[in-house]
Amino acid sequence: MLEQLVNYLVGHGEKKQAISLLDTMHKHAWQFTEYDDLAKCYFKQKEYPKAIVCSERALITSYTNERIWTARTNLINVYNHANEPELALKYIKQALKSIPDDVDTKLEKAYSHFLMNERDKAEEILHDVLLNAKNLSEEYVTKIKFNLGTYYLYRDEFQKGLNLFLEEGKKLDYWQKAKLPFKYWEGGIQPGKTIILFAEAGIGDEIINVRFMKYLTDYGMNPIWLTDRKDMAEIFNRNGFKTITSKKDIPQEEDLLWTYPMNMPTSLSLDYTNLWYGPYIKSSEVYDAKYEWMKSDKKKIGIRWQGNPDYDNDLHRSVPLKEIYESVKHIDAEFYSLQRDVGLEEMVDFPGLIPMHEYMESFDDTLSIMNNLDIVITTCTSVAHGAAAMGKKTCIFIPISAYYTWSHSTKQSPWYGDNVTLLRQEKPRRWDEPLKELKDIL
Numbered sequence: 001m002l003e004q005l006v007n008y009l010v011g012h013g014e015k016k017q018a019i020s021l022l023d024t025m026h027k028h029a030w031q032f033t034e035y036d037d038l039a040k041c042y043f044k045q046k047e048y049p050k051a052i053v054c055s056e057r058a059l060i061t062s063y064t065n066e067r068i069w070t071a072r073t074n075l076i077n078v079y080n081h082a083n084e085p086e087l088a089l090k091y092i093k094q095a096l097k098s099i100p101d102d103v104d105t106k107l108e109k110a111y112s113h114f115l116m117n118e119r120d121k122a123e124e125i126l127h128d129v130l131l132n133a134k135n136l137s138e139e140y141v142t143k144i145k146f147n148l149g150t151y152y153l154y155r156d157e158f159q160k161g162l163n164l165f166l167e168e169g170k171k172l173d174y175w176q177k178a179k180l181p182f183k184y185w186e187g188g189i190q191p192g193k194t195i196i197l198f199a200e201a202g203i204g205d206e207i208i209n210v211r212f213m214k215y216l217t218d219y220g221m222n223p224i225w226l227t228d229r230k231d232m233a234e235i236f237n238r239n240g241f242k243t244i245t246s247k248k249d250i251p252q253e254e255d256l257l258w259t260y261p262m263n264m265p266t267s268l269s270l271d272y273t274n275l276w277y278g279p280y281i282k283s284s285e286v287y288d289a290k291y292e293w294m295k296s297d298k299k300k301i302g303i304r305w306q307g308n309p310d311y312d313n314d315l316h317r318s319v320p321l322k323e324i325y326e327s328v329k330h331i332d333a334e335f336y337s338l339q340r341d342v343g344l345e346e347m348v349d350f351p352g353l354i355p356m357h358e359y360m361e362s363f364d365d366t367l368s369i370m371n372n373l374d375i376v377i378t379t380c381t382s383v384a385h386g387a388a389a390m391g392k393k394t395c396i397f398i399p400i401s402a403y404y405t406w407s408h409s410t411k412q413s414p415w416y417g418d419n420v421t422l423l424r425q426e427k428p429r430r431w432d433e434p435l436k437e438l439k440d441i442l
Contacts, residue, residue, distance in 0.1 A: 006041045019047060026054065032061040032071070039074055048082035069098065076108045083428050085112035103133055103140055110147070115428055117400045123151045142171045153407035156272065163266050165404055180247070185259040187267035191220030194251055196258040199227040203363065203382040206232055207389050208405060208415065209261035211280050213241045215268055225261075226250070231362045239281055272414035279391030287368035290359075294372040299333040301442075302370060302387075303353070304378035306343035319379055319397050319431050322349035327439040328377070336373065338366065338383050377438065380406065388416035395438055397431065398424045 002025065009018035022041055029035050039054035055078055059071035072091050079088035089112045095105045106129050113122040129136070130144050149164030178200055185195055195216060199206050206227060216223040225236055225243040236243040244250065259267065265275065294300065306318040321343070328335070337347060340357045347353055360366050367386055370376055376387035376394045380403055387394040394416070398406045405415050406422055413420040421441060423434035 002037050003041055003044075006045070010045065015045065019045060022047075022050070026050070029054070029057070030061075032058050032063070032067055035061060036067075036071065036074070039078070043074075043078050043081070046081075048078060051078045052082060052084075065098075069095070073104065073108075076105070080108060080111050080115060083115065085115040085428060088112045101133070103129060103136065106133075107140075107143065107147075114147075115400055117426060117428070119151060119154060123148070126151075139172075142168050146172060146174075150404070150407050153404060154409060156409050158271055158408075159266060159269070161407070162404065166262060166266065180250075180258040182256040182258045185257040185267065187269075189219045189221065190257070192222070193255065193257055194222040194224065194253055196250060196256065197223055197225050197261045197264075198258055199225060199261055201262065203229065203232060204380075204385040205262065206236075207281065207382065207385040209264055210236055210241050211275075211277070211389070212261065212264035212268065214277070214280070215264070215270075224250070231364065235281065235284075235364060235367070238284060272408070275415050276413075276417040278417070279389065281367070281386065281389040283367040283371040283390070284364050287364045288371060290365070291368050291372055294336075294369070296334070299331070299375075300336060300373045301328070301331070301333045302336045302338045302356075302373040302376045302378075302383075303328075303350075304338040304376075304381055304383045305346065306339060307379055307381040318343070319435075320349075321346040321353075323431055323435055324377065324438075325350040325353075327435040328442060330439075331442050333374075336369065338369070338376070338378065340366075375442075388413070388420045391417075391419055394420045395441060396420060396422055397434055398422045400425050400428060 006018045006022065009015070009021070022038060025034070026038055029038060035054045035058035039051050039058055042048075042051035042054060052075070055071060055075045059068065059075060062068040062071050072095050076088045076091045076095065079085070079091070088108065092105055092109045092112060095102065096109070099105070106125055110122040110125040113119075113125070126144050126148055130141065133140070145164050146168035149161045149168065152161030152164065178198070180196060180198055182196070197209075197213065199209070206229070210225060213223040213225060223242070225241055226247070227233055227243060228245060230245050233243040233245045250256070264270075303321070303324060305321045305324055334354065335350070335352060336354045336356050338356060340360045344355070344357060347355060356369055359369065363382070363386065366383065367390065370383075370387050370390065370392060374393065376383065376392050378384045378387065378394065379397045380399070384394060384396045396406070406413070408414060411422055411424070412418050413422060423437050425431060426433045
């Protein structure tokens with residue numbers, strides 16, 4: 001009942017009221033079922049510190065083996081999501097003493113080691129479960145293969161890793177749920193055919209994959225990008241990528257093909273040497289005129305330190321602005337904030353940082369602002385992909401739990417060329433190594 005009420009409030013844009021309700025219930029909670037329900041609701045709303053407190057209380061108030069197991073496994077899950085893998089391992093050890101062959105616990109253990117940047121240990125666990133676990137369901141096999149895809153990518157086995165990542169991810173409904181009523185393109189060049197690239201992921205994903213329309217055009221096909229984002233459609237059309245924003249605008253042709261843009265590297269059998277052919281996104285001259293006032297002889301550096309907090313891994317990828325300031329304050333430059341909706345309160349920790357959020361009404365504004373910058377420093381957000389696609393000198397903070405485009409062995413990005421430097425995190429929750437690297441670069 002509590003979860004339904006919270007979902008109702010959040011679904012109607014009342015998240016603050018939902019959290020306030022949970023906080024009130026928390027004050028009066030005293031038994032396992034109450035703490036367990038609260039922990040689940042806090043967790044779903046990504047209120048991880050509160051979820052941890054309630055999960056701990058649920059464990060303390062557990063009086064049966066079943067409840068102890070439930071509370072312990074919930075704690076493991078929330079600690080990993082809260083980027084506290086060391087604490088998760090403490091409870092994993094207890095759980096495996098109780099049930100040594102529990103597959104869920106072993107998979108959480110692999111994830112904990114992955115978050116601690118111990119990929120060899122994590123991969124060994126996954127292979128062991130895949131080979132030795134009894135009566136392993138197809139769902140578990142799919143989950144393990146999906147995760148193994150990341151490890152192959154880190155070893156630069158690009159096609160093998162990306163195939164597992166995409167194909168097993170689809171089975172798990174992580175993305176690519178909607179379909180079009182045409183023949184699905186499995187690959188293979190078909191000159192003269194119109195193919196719809198059905199974009200349904202984030203802005204960053206659209207920027208990543210729109211580049212592949214050039215390959216299809218070069219092979220004599222007629223690619224059309226389909227997105228529901230009108231601002232991105234304007235940008236792509238202006239840059240030579242034919243884009244529509246409604247299924248009603250799909251040409252009435254026989255033998256139409258369609259596919260998902262993320263599949264392009266595998267469908268076209270590309271490797272790392274084929275991914276980057278130079279800048280493919282430019283800012284708008286109309287929007288550029290709005291930012292003539294930014295022009296000066298001084299070096300200009302843009303900074304984005306946080307992404308959308310509703311994104312599952314945002315806690316892993318965000319970097320405290322105060323720590324960035326300590327690494328860049330010695331540089332003689334003008335610093336511009338590329339933060340827009342969240343994290344603005346941190347600007348007090350960076351004296352002289354010029355706020356640009358009031359100007360960033362559209363992504364075209366963001367592109368034109370970045371067009372005036374010499375360097376962009378950012379976490380893994382759409383800003384990173386926009387700057388990189390423009391060919392800007394870009395330094396990107398990469399968390400241990402990295403997105404697939406950053407899961408490879410090099411400091412430079414095969415997706416964006418030498419203009420991008422990846423500042424890789426070495427230890428969970430700490431950014432001192434990549435910040436020192438940034439300081440040396442600047």
